[in-house]
Amino acid sequence: MPSALAETLAVLLLLATLGCAIVRPRGLPEAVVAVPAAALLLVLGVLPLSQAGTELRSLAPTVGFLAAVLVLASLCDRYGLFEAAGSWMAAGSRGRPVSLLAFVFAAASVVTAVLSLDATVVLLTPVVFATVARLHLRAKPHVYACTHLANSASLLFPVSNLTNLLAFGASGLSFARFGATMALPWLAAIGVEWLVLRRFFASDLVGHGEAKAVKPLPVPVFAATVVGLTLIGFFVTSAFNVSPAYAALGGALVLAAPAVAQKRMSTLELARAIDVPFLAFVLALGLVVEAISVHGLGSVVTHLVPGGAGLGSLLLIALVAAVLANAINNLPAALLLLPAVSGAGAGPVLAVLIGVNTGPNLTYVGSLATLLWRRVLIRRGEELPIGEFLRLGAITVPPVLLATTVALWISLRLVG
Amino acid sequence: MTAMHVVVWVVEGTWQGCVDAAMRNFPADSQFTLLYVTPSDVTEAADAAALSLFGRGFPARKPDRRYEDIADDEASGLLAAAAHRLGRPDAEQLSRRGRVEQEVVRAVAGSVDVLVVARDGDRSRLGPKSLGHATRFIVDHAPCAVMLVWPDETPGIDSIPPPKHGPKPPHPPVRRW
Helix, strand or coil, X not given: CCHHHHHHHHHHHHHHHHHHHHHCHHHCCCHHHHHHHHHHHHHCCCCCHHHHHHHHHHHHHXXXXXXXXXXXHHHHHHCCHHHHHXXXXXXXXXXXXXXXXXXXXXXHHHHHHHHCHHHHHHHHHHHHHHXXXXXXXXXXXXXXXXXXXXXXXXXXXXXHCHHHHHHHHHHCCCHHHHHHHHHHHHHHHHHHHHHHHHHHCCCCCCCCCCHHHCCCCCCCHHHXXXXXXXXXXXXXXXXXXCCCHHHHHHHHHHHHHHHHHCCCCCHHHHHHHHCHHHHHHHHHHHHHHHHHHHHHHHHHHHHHCCCCCCHHHHHHHHHHHHHHHHHHCHHHHHHHHHHHHHHHCHHHHHHHHHHHHHHHHHCCCCCHHHHHHHHHHHHCCCCCCCHHHHHHHHHHHHHHHXXXXXXXXXXXXXXX | CXXXXXXXXXXXXXXXHHHHHHHHHCCCCCEXXXXXXXXXXXXXXXXXXXXXXXXXXXXXXXXXXXXXXXXXXXXXXXXXXXXXXXXXXXXXXXXXXXXXXXXXXXXXXXCCCEEEEECCCCCCCCCCCCCCHHHHHHHHHCCCEEEEXXXXXXXXXXXXXXXXXXXXXXXXXXXXX
16 A cells, blocks of 8 residues: 555544544444554554554553553542542631642642542542532632643653553653652642632632531541552562552552452442453554554654754653644644654653643643534533633643743753 | 512622621512522533543442532532521522523523622732622623622721822822813
8 A cells, every 4th residue: 555545544544533532422432443443454554563563562561550550549439538538628628718729739639640640530520529519619729720730740650641651661761760750840730730720710719618517537548558559569660670560450459359348349340440442442542643653654743843852852842742632632642752752762752741741731621622522512502611711721731831841851950 | 678689699608798798788578589500611621621531431430429410419508508597598599500600690680679799809909800700790791789798807998008109199180071
């Protein structure tokens, strides 16, 4: 097949894959289009089998790691870790909205860093919403803080974001090195978000909540300890050149066994928490993007992003990544950009992460396509009041991008 | 004073001040309506964030935490608390959902005499922008009288900023012609 035709076909299949993932016709899993699309590219020879094998081998540990973290987060929820966190935030804030926002910032940043952004969006945000409601405070600043930090506070560890896991494999950094280099950018992102949100929502952070309405729940010591040990395990395994995925797997198993025995979670629910269709989607998406890369677009991307680790290059890389993440969603953006910069060392790889992780706050649902589809869905009923969220994105993303990239540049000089 | 139809806009953080002002300022035989509007953008944003995860919906999740259910509980809880504070458990309770400022204006479009609203702006910086966005919109568009109350204590007279350059008349003369 001529290269141009192959490239066109691969791009069309990528668009179909992403389209299905966004629209989810009849609620079908996104793998329904992604897997056949990847298979078609293999059958037609657009993606050579050997190349597909290499790509799958490099993605498999990442996907396994992701599965273990998803299960770990689900189990933490079943042990009541998030409920307890909500009650402690309410009690600790004594009903003062600004103080509650500070607790929400701390919780969302730590949960995102340790248990991934999925845990913050799916497990922590509902708890925060319910906590704020029980205190009779306004939900907006706290809920928006969760959705923003799920993206911008996902810079710290390889486990914090699927994009980080992808980069972790490409960067050649150890878990500890990754964390040490990203600590400063992570803090910079949280700091800028705090300054902007505190100011932006000043008129909603008013009054005094009814703190007596919420009693602090006992901390689920077992689950909290296992999560803490798992985090230490990430560092230890990585130091001995063992994949930190094993630490995540260990933590998940230690929590799962008693959970199933005590009927906190059935085996079926546990199997569902692994989310096999999603894992298949990630693998298939990886193959489709690889097919695009080998047919020339890869070299275009390589030319588009600079290779150096100077401040100017890092800023440009982060900007390109942020724009791409908003155009086609952060996961395909990371898959497309990471191979292009992985030869240039840790700096450019981590700059890509800054772009694809913090950039999506601009369009609030991670990509323009998702946003447009949302509008179509909503048009049937009420208007989607996104103006305020878009405004918030427009004033947070540029300073966050700038501050985190400068922090990365400093960090690379101190740590790297 | 004759009996009136008074709508009290109940919002987290400032509703107590509005209810108290309604009790103090209007005859006991007035018709009181307590209004709460659930902001639809908050639940939207939370749902959309989950949507952007490419369907990683944590299928094992309990279904009892839908954002709209939590929001409905909040609305009815707050309205009941307001009715209790007003000493009128039978007062009409109106719960709506949507763009807050627009829904409040629509709710008072009928035969309403007064809408009681708390200032919800940033009280630390009194000035042209000290009214919150929603309150500003309501003051501008409400088709009835609007009673604007401080949620807690009123500012002292010393909140007027001192003159910048030496003594000056408090107001520049107004040109008329």
